[in-house]
Amino acid sequence: MNWQRAAIATAAAVPLVALFAYGMTRDPREIPSPLPGRAAPDFALEVIRAGDEPSTGGLQPGDTLRSSELRGQVVVLNFWASWCLACRDEHEVLSAAARTYADRGVRFAGVLYNDRPAAGLEWIAQMGGQSYPAVLDPRSRTAIDFGLYGVPETFIIGPDGVVAYKHIGPVTTPVLTDQIERILPPIAAAP
Amino acid sequence: MRVAWWVVVGFLGFSVGEIPYSGPLLHAQIAATTDSALEARVRAVASELRCPVCQGESIQDSPATLAQEMRTVVREQLAAGRTPEEVKKYFSDKYGEWILLRPRPRGWNMIVYVLPVVALLLGALVVMRVTRRWARPEESGSVSAQHVDTTTPS
Numbered sequence A: 001m002n003w004q005r006a007a008i009a010t011a012a013a014v015p016l017v018a019l020f021a022y023g024m025t026r027d028p029r030e031i032p033s034p035l036p037g038r039a040a041p042d043f044a045l046e047v048i049r050a051g052d053e054p055s056t057g058g059l060q061p062g063d064t065l066r067s068s069e070l071r072g073q074v075v076v077l078n079f080w081a082s083w084c085l086a087c088r089d090e091h092e093v094l095s096a097a098a099r100t101y102a103d104r105g106v107r108f109a110g111v112l113y114n115d116r117p118a119a120g121l122e123w124i125a126q127m128g129g130q131s132y133p134a135v136l137d138p139r140s141r142t143a144i145d146f147g148l149y150g151v152p153e154t155f156i157i158g159p160d161g162v163v164a165y166k167h168i169g170p171v172t173t174p175v176l177t178d179q180i181e182r183i184l185p186p187i188a189a190a191p
Numbered sequence B: 001m002r003v004a005w006w007v008v009v010g011f012l013g014f015s016v017g018e019i020p021y022s023g024p025l026l027h028a029q030i031a032a033t034t035d036s037a038l039e040a041r042v043r044a045v046a047s048e049l050r051c052p053v054c055q056g057e058s059i060q061d062s063p064a065t066l067a068q069e070m071r072t073v074v075r076e077q078l079a080a081g082r083t084p085e086e087v088k089k090y091f092s093d094k095y096g097e098w099i100l101l102r103p104r105p106r107g108w109n110m111i112v113y114v115l116p117v118v119a120l121l122l123g124a125l126v127v128m129r130v131t132r133r134w135a136r137p138e139e140s141g142s143v144s145a146q147h148v149d150t151t152t153p154s
Helices: A003-024 A086-104 A117-126 A138-145 A173-183 B002-046 B065-079 B084-095 B107-140 B143-151
Strands: A044-049 A064-066 A074-080 A106-112 A134-136 A153-157 A163-168
Touching (some): A044 A117, A074 A086, A086 A106, A086 A173, A138 B065, A163 A173
Parallel strands (some): A106 A134
Antiparallel strands (some): A044 A064, A153 A163
C-alpha cells in the first residue's frame, strides 16, 4: 500500500468534496439583492383596484400610486401574479397585515407582474378580496427597476425612501411584522 | 431598334422621376443602417446580461417575457446615449453582479479566471511526470519494468 499516494489523493479530494457539499446546501435561485440599504427606485403605477377598506389605500381605480407621495411612510410593495401559486399562500398574510397597520401609516400595494389586469382582478375576487390597492406595472419597468426575478417578492421601504428589506418567496406574518416594526417611526408606534 | 430606344427613354424618364424621392429614400437607408448598428449594440450588451428567470441563459437568447422587456430597456438606454458600461451598471445596481454573465476580473472573481489556468498547468505537470515514469523503465530496465514483464502473458 502506498500511504503517501493515498494521503495526497485524500488531501486533494477532501476540500473538493467539502466545496461540493457546501454548494448542495445553497439555493442557486437565492441571489443576494443589492437593493436593501439603497434608495428605492421611483415609480408611478396605475391603480386597478382600491383596497377593500378605504383606510388602507385612499386610492381609487384609475389613480396613480407615486413613490414621491409615499415619502415619510413605511411602504410594503408586493409583486404578484394570478399565475403565481406561492402568491396564494401569502395573500391573506399581506391582507391581514395591511389591515393591522393601516392606522399606523403603513401603506401596502400589490404590483401585478407580467399578467393581464383582468386575470389579476379575477384572482383577487377568487381570493375573497384584498385590503390594499392593486396596481399595474406595464412592460415590467418597475419590476426591472426593483431587480425582480420572480414572484412573489416583497419590498419594505422606509420613511426615508430607502429599501429596508427584500423578501423572496411567500412572506409570513412573523417576518412581515418584524421587518415593519424595525423601521416604523416610534412616534407612529405610540398608541 | 425602335423598341430599344423607347426602353432607354423610359428608363431615363423613370430615373428622372425617381430623383425627387431619393431624398427620403436616402434618409430611410441611413435610418436603417443606424437602426442595425443600434441593434448590434443591443445584442452585444444583452448577450452579456443574465436572464433572471432562466437557467444560465442571457437575455439575448431567452424568449422569456422579462428578458424581452429587459432587452427593450437596454435598447432604450443605448438609444438615449448611455454607454454599454453604463447600461450594464444599471442592471448590476438592480440585480447585483450576478446579472453579469462575465464577472468583473477583481477580488474573489479572479478565481474564475485563474483557477482553470492553474488546473490546466497542474494537469500538464501530472501528465508529464506520469509519462516520464512510463518511458524510464524501457531505457534503464528497472525492477518495476522487469516485474511488469514477468506478469504480462506473452
